[in-house]
Amino acid sequence: MKAVVQDRYGGWDTLELREVERPAPAPGEVLVRVRAASVNAYDWHYLRGDPRIARLAFGLGRPRAAIRGRDFAGVVETVGAGVTGLAPGDEVYGEADGAFAEFVCVADGAVDRKPARLTFEQAAAMPLAANTALVGLRDVAKVRSGTSVLINGASGGVGTFAVQIATAYGAGVTGVCSARNAELVRSLGAGRVVDYAREDFTRSGDRYDVVLDLVGNRSLGDLRRALSPGGTLVLSGGGFYEGGSLLGPLPLFFRRRMLDAFVRERLRELPAKPRKENLAALRDLVDTGKVMPVVERTFPLSGAADAIRHLEVEHARAKIVVTV
Incomplete structure (x- = not known):
C-alpha cells in the first residue's frame, strides 16, 4: 500500500x-x-x-x-x-x-x-478535533444552558467544533480569532467575536464561566482575569511558547497544578483520548444538525x-x- x-x-x-x-x-x-x-x-x-x-x-x-x-x-x-x-x-x-x-x-x-x-x-x-472540543466542554467544563463560554482560537480545527458544541449545549459563546475569520465564527453560533489584534480579552473587564484556551500564548494570570469567580479554565495542549522547544507546555501545566489548590477558579488540563462513545455522541450532534x-x-x-x-x-x- x-x-x-x-x-x-x-x-x-x-x-x-x-x-x-x-x-x-x-x-x-x-x-x-x-x-x-x-x-x-x-x-x-x-x-x-x-x-x-x-x-x-x-x-x-x-x-x-x-x-x-x-x-x-x-x-x-x-x-x-x-x-x-x-x-x-x-x-x-x-x-x-x-x-x-x-x-x-x-x-x-x-x-x-x-x-x-x-x-x-x-x-x-x-475525530481528534471534535473529540477534544467535546471532552473539554462537556466533561471538563461541564457546560450547560446559560453558561458563558469564551473560546480562544475559535476559528481553528478544535475551535470551530467547540463553538458549535457549546452552542448546542445552550451556552452563550464568545469566540476569539482574527478579523478575517470573524464571519465564519459567527456563522457557527458565536454570539460575540473578539478580534485579538484589536482587543485583549483578558483586559476587557468581561468575565466568563468557562475559558477554553486553544492557543497557549497567554499566561495563567492573564487567562484567570477573564474568568468569573469560581469559573473554569481549560488548557488544551497550549503553552508551547512558555516551555520552548524543550519542555513545551509542561511548565504551564506544572504551575496550573500547583496553583489550582489555592484559587477559587477551577484550572484544568484537557485529556482527550479517543473513545467509541464520544464518536457516537459526535455522530448524534451531526445527525441532529447541531454540528457540521x-x-x-x-x-x-x-x-x-x-x-x-x-x-x-x-x-x-x-x-x-x-x-x-
Missing part, C-alpha cells in the same frame, strides 16, 4: 510517499481502507519531535510510528478477533496513528460508524507534506483534509 512515511525528525522534506506493507488487524482491531484523513497540530509536532521531551513518547532517536496522520474516515476492510458491532463494508471514522495511508489498523474502542450525512472528507475532519465540520482545503495523499505546511505556517482556518 502507499503511505506517507517519516524516518527522521525534521521538516516537511522528511516525509516520503512510498510503498509499505499493508497492516493486518490484531485481535480487537479493525482494518480500514482509508478514504480521507485530516491534518492536526499533532502531526507537525510529531513531524519535528517538538517539544523534545515528547520524544519520550514519540521515539527518542526517530519516530516510533513511521507513518504520519492521526484521524481518518473510510470503509472497514476486515475485523480482528473479538470485534463486534462493525463488519466489512461499514463506513467508519476514528483515530489511529498511521492514517496518511491506504489502510490503517485501529483499536475497536477508537472507531465507530461515521455520520451518514457527511462525506468521507467531512467525517475525517472530526468546516473543511478549508483538501490535498491528495502525495501532498500530505504541503497539507501539514499549510496548517503550520499559513494560519489555516478550520480543518485541512488529505484525500486517499
Whole structure:
C-alpha cells in the first residue's frame, strides 16, 4: 500500500510517499481502507519531535510510528478477533496513528460508524478535533444552558467544533480569532467575536464561566482575569511558547497544578483520548444538525507534506483534509 512515511525528525522534506506493507488487524482491531484523513497540530509536532521531551513518547532517536496522520474516515476492510458491532463494508471514522495511508489498523474502542450525512472528507475532519472540543466542554467544563463560554482560537480545527458544541449545549459563546475569520465564527453560533489584534480579552473587564484556551500564548494570570469567580479554565495542549522547544507546555501545566489548590477558579488540563462513545455522541450532534465540520482545503495523499505546511505556517482556518 502507499503511505506517507517519516524516518527522521525534521521538516516537511522528511516525509516520503512510498510503498509499505499493508497492516493486518490484531485481535480487537479493525482494518480500514482509508478514504480521507485530516491534518492536526499533532502531526507537525510529531513531524519535528517538538517539544523534545515528547520524544519520550514519540521515539527518542526517530519516530516510533513511521507513518504520519492521526484521524481518518473510510470503509472497514476486515475485523480482528473479538470485534463486534462493525463488519466489512461499514463506513467508519476514528483515530489511529498511521492514517496518511491506504489502510490503517485501529483499536475497536477508537472507531465507530461515521455520520451518514457527511462525506468521507467531512467525517475525517472530526475525530481528534471534535473529540477534544467535546471532552473539554462537556466533561471538563461541564457546560450547560446559560453558561458563558469564551473560546480562544475559535476559528481553528478544535475551535470551530467547540463553538458549535457549546452552542448546542445552550451556552452563550464568545469566540476569539482574527478579523478575517470573524464571519465564519459567527456563522457557527458565536454570539460575540473578539478580534485579538484589536482587543485583549483578558483586559476587557468581561468575565466568563468557562475559558477554553486553544492557543497557549497567554499566561495563567492573564487567562484567570477573564474568568468569573469560581469559573473554569481549560488548557488544551497550549503553552508551547512558555516551555520552548524543550519542555513545551509542561511548565504551564506544572504551575496550573500547583496553583489550582489555592484559587477559587477551577484550572484544568484537557485529556482527550479517543473513545467509541464520544464518536457516537459526535455522530448524534451531526445527525441532529447541531454540528457540521468546516473543511478549508483538501490535498491528495502525495501532498500530505504541503497539507501539514499549510496548517503550520499559513494560519489555516478550520480543518485541512488529505484525500486517499
